[in-house]
Amino acid sequence: MALSRQDVEHIADLARLEIGDDEIADMVAKLSQILGMVAELGAADTSGVEPMAHPLEMAQRLRPDEVTESDHRELYQQNAPDVVDGLYRVPKVIE
Amino acid sequence: MPRPTLAELSRALAAGETSSRELTEAALARIAAGDERLNAFINVCADEALAAAEAADRRRERGEAGPLTGIPIAHKDIFCTAGIATTCGSRMLENFVPPYDATVVQRLADAGVVCVGKTNMDEFAMGSSNETSYYGPVRNPWDVERSPGGSSGGSAAAVAGGLVVAATGTDTGGSIRQPAALCGVTGIKPTYGRVSRWGMIAFASSLDQGGVLALNAEDAAMLLTAMSGFDPRDSTSAEEPVPDYVAALHGELAGRRIGIVREFFDDGLDAGCAAAVREALGVLESQGAELVEVSLPKIGLSVPTYYIVAPAEASSNLSRYDGIRFGYRHPDAATLEELYKLTRKEGFGAEVKRRILTGTYVLSAGYYDAYYLKAQKVRQLIADDFRRAFAEVDLLAGPTVPTPAFRLGEKLDDPVQMYLNDIYTIGANLAGLPAASVPCGFVDGLPVGLQLIAPAFGEALLLNAAHRYQQASDWHHAQPEAG
Numbered sequence: 001m002a003l004s005r006q007d008v009e010h011i012a013d014l015a016r017l018e019i020g021d022d023e024i025a026d027m028v029a030k031l032s033q034i035l036g037m038v039a040e041l042g043a044a045d046t047s048g049v050e051p052m053a054h055p056l057e058m059a060q061r062l063r064p065d066e067v068t069e070s071d072h073r074e075l076y077q078q079n080a081p082d083v084v085d086g087l088y089r090v091p092k093v094i095e
Numbered sequence: 096m097p098r099p100t101l102a103e104l105s106r107a108l109a110a111g112e113t114s115s116r117e118l119t120e121a122a123l124a125r126i127a128a129g130d131e132r133l134n135a136f137i138n139v140c141a142d143e144a145l146a147a148a149e150a151a152d153r154r155r156e157r158g159e160a161g162p163l164t165g166i167p168i169a170h171k172d173i174f175c176t177a178g179i180a181t182t183c184g185s186r187m188l189e190n191f192v193p194p195y196d197a198t199v200v201q202r203l204a205d206a207g208v209v210c211v212g213k214t215n216m217d218e219f220a221m222g223s224s225n226e227t228s229y230y231g232p233v234r235n236p237w238d239v240e241r242s243p244g245g246s247s248g249g250s251a252a253a254v255a256g257g258l259v260v261a262a263t264g265t266d267t268g269g270s271i272r273q274p275a276a277l278c279g280v281t282g283i284k285p286t287y288g289r290v291s292r293w294g295m296i297a298f299a300s301s302l303d304q305g306g307v308l309a310l311n312a313e314d315a316a317m318l319l320t321a322m323s324g325f326d327p328r329d330s331t332s333a334e335e336p337v338p339d340y341v342a343a344l345h346g347e348l349a350g351r352r353i354g355i356v357r358e359f360f361d362d363g364l365d366a367g368c369a370a371a372v373r374e375a376l377g378v379l380e381s382q383g384a385e386l387v388e389v390s391l392p393k394i395g396l397s398v399p400t401y402y403i404v405a406p407a408e409a410s411s412n413l414s415r416y417d418g419i420r421f422g423y424r425h426p427d428a429a430t431l432e433e434l435y436k437l438t439r440k441e442g443f444g445a446e447v448k449r450r451i452l453t454g455t456y457v458l459s460a461g462y463y464d465a466y467y468l469k470a471q472k473v474r475q476l477i478a479d480d481f482r483r484a485f486a487e488v489d490l491l492a493g494p495t496v497p498t499p500a501f502r503l504g505e506k507l508d509d510p511v512q513m514y515l516n517d518i519y520t521i522g523a524n525l526a527g528l529p530a531a532s533v534p535c536g537f538v539d540g541l542p543v544g545l546q547l548i549a550p551a552f553g554e555a556l557l558l559n560a561a562h563r564y565q566q567a568s569d570w571h572h573a574q575p576e577a578g
Contacts, residue, residue: 015414027452030449031456037398053471056288056527072194079421081424
């Protein structure tokens with residue numbers, strides 16, 4: 001499975017990841033190698049097999065819809081790179 | 096003289112022969128002296144450790160100590176520690192100081208365990224050599240030119256190198272068992288859901304599981320008993336009672352059937368490793384276990400299955416690193432889009448980027464059915480293989496890793512060769528099963544691991560068999576020469 005440079009740039013765009021000019025050739029080669037390895041699965045007969053949803057076949061647990069957490073905004077925002085008045089600041093998104 | 100085990104330190108503390116302060120100071124001194132050589136630690140928290148040791152000693156004076164109270168250990172730097180930097184081996188989290196403790200950290204702290212520091216690891220646990228860490232590779236204490244394995248390589252090297260008596264780890268595709276094997280220590284990955292994932296930085300959520308690396312099965316059992324159990328804050332935590340794993344260590348192996356996995360003794364297995372593992376199986380047989388050959392016909396598909404499922408989940412989990420709420424942020428982005436892209440370009444290393452892109456690709460429109468859905472079907476077939484095998488036997492056994500520790504740099508430029516290092520370990524993750532690696536010999540002076548796999552929630556039997564083996568062998572006592 002060989003990917004082109006354009007394929008990798010498209011995937012990187014979907015993943016919101018910039019790939020530098022110095023990284024792209026190596027990334028194209030190694031991703032092609034990895035996808036070549038996983039392509040082995042194509043030959044496996046999976047007709048009539050249900051895809052696994054949980055390794056131990058457990059169902060998702062639900063809890064009552066009650067408030068369990070208190071407000072920790074200030075504490076949590078101590079890790080934020082740029083905060084103003086309790087809000088996260090980002091570059092301008094609308095003109 | 097063999098170094099003291101966790102159980103021996105526990106007895107010495109109970110007898111008043113030593114204090115937590117003394118043990119903690121000694122561990123910090125060993126790290127200060129030995130870690131320049133191994134690079135097993137990303138962060139050492141001496142002040143917090145000494146304060147916790149004092150608290151443990153006071154607790155003992157009050158008569159409130161348990162078996163783990165005052166024991167210094169290390170946590171893999173994937174577990175959030177309140178007020179102590181947690182990097183996950185990444186530049187992305189270089190300045191991240193968690194506001195809370197992971198459940199594993201909290202439970203061990205409640206038992207009185209002292210954390211001396213955070214161990215090095217492959218970036219976001221993605222790697223089998225510890226070379227993808229932003230903080231530099233860990234070195235194998237048996238040969239510092241070689242890899243300790245990964246991703247819990249810092250934990251394995253710290254225990255093998257005698258810096259700490261035990262350390263926590265996580266295992267998504269072999270990340271506890273593979274480094275345990277390559278460093279000659281005992282490692283156990285419990286059943287999926289046995290140990291809470293809350294506060295354990297996510298890589299692949301349907302595979303990730305916390306566990307321990309220790310000097311022997313008894314020490315691992317002591318820690319696992321304290322770490323395990325239901326946690327309402329982890330939505331996949333199992334509501335299963337936790338047995339006393341220490342009490343279960345001594346059961347007889349007579350009448351137990353151990354299945355030797357035929358496919359694990361393939362052409363890729365080093366002959367010396369195969370011989371060591373077969374000799375270990377003979378020891379289990381002499382303990383009364385019955386050995387039978389079993390087949391897991393689809394296990395050969397576990398590596399390609401894993402390298403679709405794990406990157407897919409990783410690409411989703413790692414989308415949270417956006418430079419806005421926490422972690423690294425690129426300083427010069429002009430637009431929001433650029434902020435995301437440049438932050439992730441600079442914050443992530445090459446292997447993490449490969450996994451994100453692989454995962455994004457297999458989940459993208461037009462490819463989902465051919466890759467992700469197909470992989471989840473094959474995963475079901477692999478789990479069915481294990482289910483059929485466990486209808487016949489109590490445990491499965493084989494090698495942990497195909498070869499002894501490889502040289503640093505040897506596989507770095509070939510991701511597929513690196514991925515194949517986990518060929519015997521990935522199956523247990525895909526099927527959610529508990530598995531352990533125990534030291535079973537040496538090839539050219541490098542440790543070899545015996546892997547044991549149990550049915551879901553069979554940790555007690557797993558540790559029981561490992562303990563019985565260690566009662567009849569002394570490979571786990573071997574220690575590398577200090578450099």
